[in-house]
Amino acid sequence: MIEVENISITLSGREVVSNLSFQARPGQLTAIIGPNGSGKTTTMKAISGERKFGGAIRFNGRDLTSMSSKQLALSRAVLAQSISLGFPFLVREVLEMGIVAGDTHDAEQAERAMAKALEAVDLKGFETRVATRLSGGEQARLHMARVLCQIPEAVGRDQPHWLLLDEPVASLDIRHQLAIMRLARDFAARGGGVIAVMHDLNLTAMFADHVVMLKAGRLHGAGAPADVFTEQALEAVYGCRLSVSREPESGLLRIVTPLAA
Numbered sequence: 001m002i003e004v005e006n007i008s009i010t011l012s013g014r015e016v017v018s019n020l021s022f023q024a025r026p027g028q029l030t031a032i033i034g035p036n037g038s039g040k041t042t043t044m045k046a047i048s049g050e051r052k053f054g055g056a057i058r059f060n061g062r063d064l065t066s067m068s069s070k071q072l073a074l075s076r077a078v079l080a081q082s083i084s085l086g087f088p089f090l091v092r093e094v095l096e097m098g099i100v101a102g103d104t105h106d107a108e109q110a111e112r113a114m115a116k117a118l119e120a121v122d123l124k125g126f127e128t129r130v131a132t133r134l135s136g137g138e139q140a141r142l143h144m145a146r147v148l149c150q151i152p153e154a155v156g157r158d159q160p161h162w163l164l165l166d167e168p169v170a171s172l173d174i175r176h177q178l179a180i181m182r183l184a185r186d187f188a189a190r191g192g193g194v195i196a197v198m199h200d201l202n203l204t205a206m207f208a209d210h211v212v213m214l215k216a217g218r219l220h221g222a223g224a225p226a227d228v229f230t231e232q233a234l235e236a237v238y239g240c241r242l243s244v245s246r247e248p249e250s251g252l253l254r255i256v257t258p259l260a261a
């Protein structure tokens with residue numbers, strides 16, 4: 001379990017996350033949602049161990065601040081919101097960064113992990129392409145593959161592993177959005193934990209087990225999508241009217257802007 005307990009984060013003299021508490025459970029996909037600037041990335045950076053915070057974060061029962069960077073790298077992989085490689089690495093070299101950060105030492109096993117990760121993100125055969133010359137969505141999928149190379153197993157040494165994904169589907173076409181969300185959900189189904197920052201409320205309703213909704217750095221609701229996504233709460237958080245209904249056959253939540261938006 002990841003326990004975020006009363007964390008506050010101040011950047012450039014401004015408190016951007018305030019007294020935030022929530023829990024993310026292994027076996028579940030936890031989505032963090034909220035408007036631009038509401039503190040989602042800042043919270044993810046704190047959980048990733050990249051940002052100082054007041055309060056406490058426990059990672060599988062351990063105080064996050066007591067864990068070494070190697071221990072962190074073996075228990076969670078991070079997909080950042082924006083990644084610039086700054087050097088024309090080959091796709092294969094980007095994947096090797098994930099392998100080196102993770103726990104795969106055997107060369108054959110590493111080859112298998114890289115091939116499997118590329119296939120999972122629909123980039124089979126891209127090994128020798130220059131990563132910076134891939135399209136935006138292809139690059140995003142490559143970084144997802146790197147994450148999978150770092151943490152290929154959902155559980156290890158009796159502890160759940162974690163994927164911390166900041167907007168994993170933001171630049172993807174609809175088929176690849178579904179593929180990546182399924183991949184995240186399957187990781188959770190195998191006993192791992194996933195925290196994903198999301199903007200698409202319908203995809204969130206479809207895939208998330210638990211939703212943490214932020215507004216201006218504060219918690220504005222947490223629970224199952226159906227409990228969090230009420231018209232009232234969404235209007236209060238996003239400042240626009242949305243209509244929430246259920247698909248008659250599947251029971252899936254549908255969140256749409258009213259026609260006269």
Ligand SMILES: Nc1ncnc2c1ncn2[C@@H]1O[C@H](COP(=O)(O)OP(=O)(O)OP(=O)(O)O)[C@@H](O)[C@H]1O
Nearest residue numbers: 011012016034035036037038039040041042043081
């Ligand atoms: N390094 C920084 N220094 C100062 N302020 C920052 C810094 N990083 C983020 N902020 C501010 O903190 C607030 C929260 O930013 P954050 O990146 O967490 O938002 P977000 O919820 O991820 O938004 P988005 O949906 O646009 O990605 C914003 O007001 C942002 O301007």
Ligand SMILES: [Mg+2]
Nearest residue numbers: 040041042081
């Ligand atoms: Mg962000």
